[in-house]
Amino acid sequence: MQTNISAKKSQHILGLVIVDGVGYRNFILSDFVNQSLNTFDEVVIFSGLPSESFGMQEQSNVRIIELPVFQESGKTWFWRKAKEVAHMQLHKDNFAGIDYNLQKNYPNTKSKRALITKVIFKITSVFHSEKWINRFYRYQVNSFKKNEVTKLYSELLKREEPDLLFFTHQRPPYLAPLDYAAKELGIKTCSFIFSWDNLPSKGRMAAPFDSFLVWSDLMKKELHYFYPETKNQSVEVVGTPQFEPYVLDRYTSSKEDFHQKFELDPGLKTICYSCGDASTSKNDPVYIEVIAKLIKQIKLTENINFLVRTSPAEDGSRFREVVNRFPFIKWNYPKWKLTRKDHPEPWSQRVPLPEDLIDLRSLLEYCDLNINMCSTMSLDFMLFDKPVINPNFGTEENDLYDDQKYLQYSHYERVVQSGAVATVKNEEELLREINFSLNNPEARIKEQKELLKLQIGKPLEETSQRITETLKEFSEA
Known part of the structure; x- marks a missing residue:
């Protein structure tokens, strides 16, 4: 048994997180997986989709693991919502898209959830600095770190031992416990900024990933603006696999x-x-x-x-x-x-x-x-x-x-x-x-x-190769 573990640790393993159909389109129907196998010894796909939906031929060096569905508790939802709304409060005056989405998030009903959301709006109208946003995120982590699904995520990552966990989207809420589990195990994380409008029109991303891939120099500039701490992190312009097909x-x-x-x-x-x-x-x-x-x-x-x-x-x-x-x-x-x-x-x-x-x-x-x-x-x-x-x-x-x-x-x-x-x-x-x-x-x-x-800061040709080579560099840094 010990021999198997040692042999596995000698392999370079990429953990690939696919959260939805668009991520499937961009990273499965492009050349990404094939190019990844030219760079890494093994690719483990952690999927938010049913494993049978991939329809991929069996390969010894590509495996698909279906992620358990994470359901937010009331506390987790509260702090996650506070984090997202605070981010929009911070930037609403300079970005029409963020201001509109902030207004759209304000409830018009009198349900219990709506009343709590109004409280969140009231709190974040005053407390919405980067310091407070990061504090809300810490409270969010404390609310889910003992969750059974978070523990399952940790067990999966401990078993698979990826050198890098690559998130193909930065926004879905259930990515936060997966990123947390990776960090607790010392596994590096990287996120791809999913779409050209995500930074200047949406709320806070799911987690503070270790590194980022972006479409262009423009998107890199936007990332640094909305997330100042990324100025001290690895951010690489790679284009996007969205158009590679x-x-x-x-x-x-x-x-x-x-x-x-x-x-x-x-x-x-x-x-x-x-x-x-x-x-x-x-x-x-x-x-x-x-x-x-x-x-x-x-x-x-x-x-x-x-x-x-x-x-x-x-x-x-x-x-x-x-x-x-x-x-x-x-x-x-x-x-x-x-x-x-x-x-x-x-x-x-x-x-x-x-x-x-x-x-x-x-x-x-x-x-x-x-x-x-x-x-x-x-x-x-x-x-x-x-x-x-x-x-x-x-x-x-x-x-x-x-x-x-x-x-x-x-x-x-x-x-x-x-x-x-x-x-x-x-x-x-x-x-x-x-x-x-x-x-x-x-x-x-x-x-x-x-x-x-x-x-789109790079040519469409060889986009997947460019991404996988960058991920290898991130995993070895």
């Missing part, structure tokens, strides 16, 4: 296959409307209907195919009326499989099939124009040199959901100011920009490339 041969398809699959007229150009999720992009059905009417009324300068891709986070049921009213619209419902329903965050349990990445890449490559409401998909289409329009008709004054507020979020305000996209606030502007973009597809190419360079 677009340069991998296994996800390519032909233009003929694209037209055939979505039943499109190969003689026409194609407009793609890509939806956000129902909570933040509530006006999607309105914009789809407006575009459909413009096509039906022959107001565009040419005949067109119209294709809609819904959000992977929903089932598309909110579009039933639009589907019935405009049968000429073609629909792409993302192929994301719901792996389990009995989970605190069921949406996180939706996992993409490889076929969906093939579909998505074909949309990006062969559609002629993208329209979306201020989503990351703007970047996806720019990577294929496609023009992008962002409709934002909603205001506080009209009957629509106020989506013009997103134009003030710092991460998207930068996009608008760059000139890389066209933002439109009514039907007339939308019609004008659709016709302009179809006739002048390269009008914003220069601005798009400059924005991509700012937001």
Whole structure:
């Protein structure tokens, strides 16, 4: 037995924490695992998804361990919430996105949880310095360190002995006890900053990880601003695996296959409307209907195919009326499989099939124009040199959901100011920009490339190799 332990300790082991379907997409469907095995002797995947959802071939040096689901106690929730709200209180005056999310978190009901939340808001309106935020986190740790699931996390890590525990997301609450367990065992932790909007529009991250991977120099600067202690930590710019599948041969398809699959007229150009999720992009059905009417009324300068891709986070049921009213619209419902329903965050349990990445890449490559409401998909289409329009008709004054507020979020305000996209606030502007973009597809190419360079600091090629080599360096530091 002693011999086995010694042999295991001679191995370089990467602990990979996958928390949801997007993390699965970014780190399992990219080249990350294969590249990790060129750098580490073994990869142990600690999964917030059911182990059977991975569908990976058995490999002696890749194992999947399903994490027990951590349920917060009342005390843990209180201190975690205080930490997050205090972070937003600290930064609300300088960042519209954080201010909006702070307001959204303030309860309007009179339930017990709502009343406690109001108390948290009252406390953190005064006590929200970095010192207090860190104090709230210490109280949070004290509330969960004796939790049975925390102990299970510790036992798993003690058994597997990873040299580094790599978190592919920095926000889910149950990562805090996992990070704590690692630190108690002397295991180094590293977190990838999950998305381009997470730092300037969201609350406090789950835990004070030891090191960080970021998309760009811009994101590194943001990390240092929101988390001053990271100035003394290892932070490396690596790009993001989110877009790496677009340069991998296994996800390519032909233009003929694209037209055939979505039943499109190969003689026409194609407009793609890509939806956000129902909570933040509530006006999607309105914009789809407006575009459909413009096509039906022959107001565009040419005949067109119209294709809609819904959000992977929903089932598309909110579009039933639009589907019935405009049968000429073609629909792409993302192929994301719901792996389990009995989970605190069921949406996180939706996992993409490889076929969906093939579909998505074909949309990006062969559609002629993208329209979306201020989503990351703007970047996806720019990577294929496609023009992008962002409709934002909603205001506080009209009957629509106020989506013009997103134009003030710092991460998207930068996009608008760059000139890389066209933002439109009514039907007339939308019609004008659709016709302009179809006739002048390269009008914003220069601005798009400059924005991509700012937001994605490294080439898409060899992203996974770059990440794994950096993780190896972190594990040996």
